[in-house]
Amino acid sequence: MGHARTHAVALLGLTGALVEVEADISGQLPGMILIGLPDTALSEAKQRVRAAAKNSGCSLTRNLLTINLSPAALPKHGSGFDLAIALACLAADGVVAPASVSSVVHIGELALDGRLRPTRGMLPAVLAASRAGYTTVMVPAGNADEAALVPGMRVIAVTSLRDAAIWHGAQLQPIPVDAMLLPVESVPDAEEPDLADVVGNDDAILALQIAAAGGHHVFMIGPPGAGKTMLAARLPGLLPDLDAEASLEVSSLRSLNGQRVGASLIVRPPLESPHHTATAAAMVGGGSGLIRPGAAARASHGVLFLDEAPEFQSAVLDALRQPLESGVITIHRANGTAQFPARFQLVMAANPCPCGQFGAADHDCTCPPSARRRYLARISGPLLDRIDIQLTVSRITAAHLRLAEAEPRVTSAMVRARVVDARATAAERLTGTPWSLNSHVPGPWLRGPHARLGGATTAPIDRALELGGITMRGYDRVLRLAWTIADLEGVSRPGAEQVGQALYLRKGRTS
Template identity: 80%
Template sequence: MGLARTHAVALVGLTGALVEVEADISGQLPGIILIGLPDAALSEATERVRAAAKNSGCPLTRNKLTINLSPASLPKHGSGFDLAIALACLGADQVVSPASVGRVVHIGELALDGRLRPTPGMLPAVIAASRLGHETVMVPAGNVEEASLVPGVRVIGVASLRDAAIWHGADLEPVQVDPIPAPDDAAAETSEPDLADIVGNDDAILALQIAAAGGHHVFMVGPPGAGKTMLAARLPGLLPDLDPEASLEVSSMRSLSGRGVGHTLITRPPLEAPHHTATAAAMVGGGSGQIRPGAAARASHGVLFLDEAPEFASAVLDALRQPLESGVISIHRANGVAHFPARFQLVMAANPCPCGQYGAADLDCTCPPSSRRRYLARISGPLLDRIDIQLKVQRITAAQLRMATETPRQVSAVARKRVVEARSAAAERLSGTPWTLNSAVPGPWLRGSQARLGGAATATLDRALERGGITMRGYDRVLRVAWSIADLEGVARPGIEQVGQALYLRKGMTS
């Protein structure tokens, strides 16, 4: 009779907690009892572990096994505890060295034949283990590249439970098995689309660069075929490469979503474009058991694009209001709270009316005025008030097409260089503050002595506020966009021209 313990990692959102897995052999009656607040998938681990151990040539004891996951008050989800449970049981039976098992953190799901399946969330789990002071982690062979992205951690990749047992001192002959590969969607991704593909719409292209320079949200309205989706898809290509902290966060989110990371961290901003039938849980995250990130969390440090925005349910759109302000998504459940990052740029696109032809020069709209008002009113005023840039996009004409083919078009590489220079200017100006982007600067600072603009520069903006044309939140957002325009143009402070352009971009749909 014996006792052995090892460690695994429980994830709640992107936060990992260390779980001690204890296995105790007692009594003569066969059976396995798993305690410590496991969910349904984890409760089934006992059957997976028993079958995997038998098929690996190291069957579990026939005596009673009690397995405890500590701390007992912490909810545990998923199948990533299988490897730790199996090795704790084998350690209690002296098949492997209990001391060796106790020094290693084990993460992985077992197949019935004893092979190890790659586990979603491996990167944040290894980060948590390293942060909590553990230097050695054993993972499935398919997760080795991903786990090795965490510096300062010794990663041991094993293809099967038999290989893991041999590494821990079991007297078994090695058997060659084919490891189960991890998904690697990152390797299959194509290059980012280029601005050079856009014909016409010069105002919209400039607005995208301003949005990229300051991290601003965008709302585009125009008839079908005007190029709204093409424009939105090219915004990530204008954004700078991710810094190391953001790269680790984006890669961890991708890992947690089960999409695979590959052998390098993600360095380009992500683009998420959920369908308009998405639920609130699909948008911001949720789940009755394990809490999973939604599209807004997966878009953090990148772009969340909502095409046909009025077709989304109102509750889904309004669920984005709080993340747009705070940059964090907090999902509360009875057994815990999960936090996900949500520092994304929101891009929405919409037709001007149900038939889509209102304002088009070539076709007549068949919608009554009340129908047009109701259609765009599906996007609530409080959400629209958080959008910095609102503009109309028109279809290109034949004359514009001929002119565009004869003149050179802007490419994403050149535009991105301008954006990088603008962001550098903003970061230098905001040095010594908690902010690096104009979109994150609070209104009191913008209106304070540090960044206050002259009365002549803000005269038009002041009149718009007095007449109720914009709210106080809108006033501050116009100032933020004005600073982004100034940074993009290389001027020290916004003047009348920059503030007027920012106000036009704010009120472009109603002007």
């Protein structure tokens, strides 16, 4: 009778915890017992492991096998424990070397014929193993490129349980097996659209540049055909490449979502555009068992675009209020709490009324004033108060089109260079603080001795605050915008002109 142990990884959100997988052979009666708070998919590992071992030429013992997943109180989900369970059982029976198995973290799902299926969330799982001090991990060949993205980790890629057992010392002859690919088809990266495609709407183009430079949220209101969706789709192209930490988070979220990451980390900011029928769980994440990231989490370090924002359920929109402030989504379930990053830029677009023609010069609006108010009131005041830039986008006329075509257009590459310079200026000014973007700086710091502006400079927003035109949160957001405009223009501190422009961008929409 023998005993052996190895390790696997349990994911809760993006957080991974190392799990010790113990196998013990005892008694004379056949059977397999799996303990340690497994979910249904993990409980079914008993049948998968026994069939995979038999078809790999290394059948499990007929004596009673007890497999313990420790810590026992930690919830464990999914089928990624199959490889660790199988090798622990084989090590307890002496088929493979127990010392070899105990020094490696094993992650992967077994098919009944012994092949290894790629597993979702491989990148955050291997990252968790690395942070726990392990330097060697065995994964399915279909996940090898993704696992190799973790620095300092030795990755052993195997196509089958037979290959894994041979690597750990089993006396078997290798049998070539084709590697299995991810069961979820990957989505190809689309080419980023260029800002040069936008004709006219100079105010909106400038607002996008300011939003990109400072990481500010945007709300655009205008009739259908004004170009709101076209503008929003070009905001990610204005953002700089992701740094190493952000790239690792975005790639980990993509892996957790079941998309292929490939041999290199994702370096461009993502764009998520959920449909207006999305539920709160689809927006922020959830699930009764394994908690998956929602659109807001997948948009982290990128852009979350909500087209036809008033058509979203109010509860779905209001679920974004807390992530907009904290940059983190926390999902509580009875068996655990998962956290996802949520430092995204929110871009919302809306028609001015149900028919969409209010304010359009070429069409008459058929909506009464009460209907217009009710329509826009679907977006709550507290959510709108968190949006830095609020502007009206108008349709382009033929005269505007002829004028715009005669002028040189700004490209996304040109704007991105300006945005990189502006962000570098802000980061230098904020050296020694926890922030690097103007949109992240809290109000007390902006109004404190480090960044306080003179009374003559802030007079317009002081009056707006006194008259109730803006709230205290809105006051601070105007200051953030003013600093971003100053960074873009290359001036050391905002003046009255920058503060006035920021106030216009804050209050520039009509309803």
